[in-house]
Amino acid sequence: MTARELLEIIANGENSALEFKRENIRPEHLAEEIVAFANFEGGTILIGVGDDGFIEGVQREDMEQWLMNICSHNVIPSIIPFYETVQIEGKKVAVLKIPKGPHRPYQTSAGKYFIRVGSTKRLATREDLGRLFQLSGMVHYDITPVPGTGEKDLDMTRLRQYFLEFNYFDILEEPPEQRQRILFNADILSREEERLCVTVGGLLIFGKEPARHLPQSGIAYARFSGEDITSEIMDKKEINGTLPDVVERCATIVKDTLAVPAQIRGMKRQEKDILPPVVIREALVNAVVHRNYSITGSKIRVFRFANRIEVRSPGRLPNTVTIEKMKIGTSYARNPFLLKYMENMRYVDRLGRGIPMIIRLMKNLVGIEPGLEEKGEEFWLTLYLGD
Incomplete structure (x- = not known):
């Protein structure tokens, strides 16, 4: 860096992504800043710069070793940052670049977890x-x-159908204790203190009313007359239910809004999908299976604009996943x-073919690759529509 x-x-x-610190900061306080960055998207700490941006510089000769010791002993698990010094106006500024931690969550040696929020840190x-x-x-x-949930x-009708098809027995014919044991081993039930409760996944797949206990589940759908969110809302729906029901109902709603242009070739009328149902x-x-359900404040949002469809899912990509991957x-x-x-219900496979398939079909159909991007705490998939 120049x-x-x-x-x-x-x-x-x-x-x-940037924090200023004076040279006299205590190691435990600097470790808190490092942990906050590592638990977020990484960042840079400039040591020798005041909060107001005034460049004070650093004097200690062992600055690099001192910082590496903090990253090794005051941060758990330890991290390896990038370090350099830059000379400015006769003063030396230490630059410590903290990577996005591959082994999150990180904590200080005092057992405290911090995250970065705007230009400050706070306890997680x-x-x-x-x-x-x-x-x-x-x-x-x-x-x-x-x-607060239970059997x-x-x-039970949905559960019975599933077990008959995939496990070849009628779960409703099992004695109550045996049925509970089966559901517990299948992760449909789990123990909360001394009580058996339905799991998040159990409700999303087999629940009577998932949204009653998981208000973040389901899909919020809106159709706009124009190409941005300020356009007139033509339709608005909240789609709740189990994941298979939500997918089917939302897919039907979206498909009903897509005009199907027709061409006359010879004596036959041929129709072409503006967006393939698959x-x-x-x-x-992809949205309902991979969203982050621990984010309780928002649903998946599907926006139908005049020129595109956006599927916005709560949650950033997991540690090891990138858009290119x-x-x-x-x-x-x-x-x-x-x-x-x-997957058992044949809605998905584990081969990771969904996104590549969407990209290939959309490029062939409209010549534009779908948009894949992280925005804040959401992942956006944008499907562009042809003329």
């Missing part, structure tokens, strides 16, 4: 920790119990329970 580049960075002030809440552990693959939210919240279905299945078929099971049961 002195000019560093001056420009300092002039823009602190932000979600229980919900924050749940997301971090889920991203790391250490905890799968879809098999956590939902307090009464399961659709693409709609795959996009919706998704394009070539890399698959990651954020919700392995949901993936397993939706």
Whole structure:
């Protein structure tokens, strides 16, 4: 990094990826900043710069070793940052670049978890920790119990059909204790203290009214007259139910809005789909199976614009997954329970072919590759419509 580049960075002030610190910061306090960045998207700490951007510089000769010791002993698990010094106006600024942690969540040696929020850090809440552990693959939210639920919240007819088709026995003919044992071993029930409760996944696949206990489930659908969200809303629906029901109902709604242009060739009228039904279905299945259900404040949102369809799913991509990896078929099971049961019901496979298939079909149909991007705490899939 050059002195000019560093001056420009300092002039823009602190932000979600940049923090200023004086040289006299205590190791335990610096470790908190490092942990917050590692638990977020990474970031840079400039040591020798005041909060107001005034360049004070650093004096200690062992700065690099001191910082590496903090990253090794005050951060758990330890991390390896990038370090360099830059000379500015006769003063030396230490630049510590913290990578996005591959082994999240990170904590300080005092056992505290921090996350980055805007230009500051804060202690992680229980919900924050749940997301971090889920991203790391250490905890799968879809098999956590939902307090206050029980067998009464399961659709026994749906359960019976599933077990008859895939396990070849009638679960309703089993004695109550044996039935509970089977459902527990299948991760449909889980223990919350001394009580058996339905899991998140159990409700989403077999629940009578999943949205009653999981208001974040389901899909919020809206159709707009124009090409942006400020356009007039022509239709608006909230689609709730089990995942198979939600996918089927939303797919039908979207397909009904797509005009099917017809061409006369010879003596026959040939119709052409403006959007293949398999693409709609795959996009919706991908959203409901892979969204982050620990984010309780929002549903999956499907927006139908005049020129495109957007599927916005709560939750960033897991640690090891990138958009480029998704394009070539890399698959990651954020919700392995949901993936397993939706695969058994023939809604999905584990081969990671969904996104590559969508890309290929859409490029062949309209000549435009679908949009795949992370925006804030959401993942957006955009399907562009042809003329």
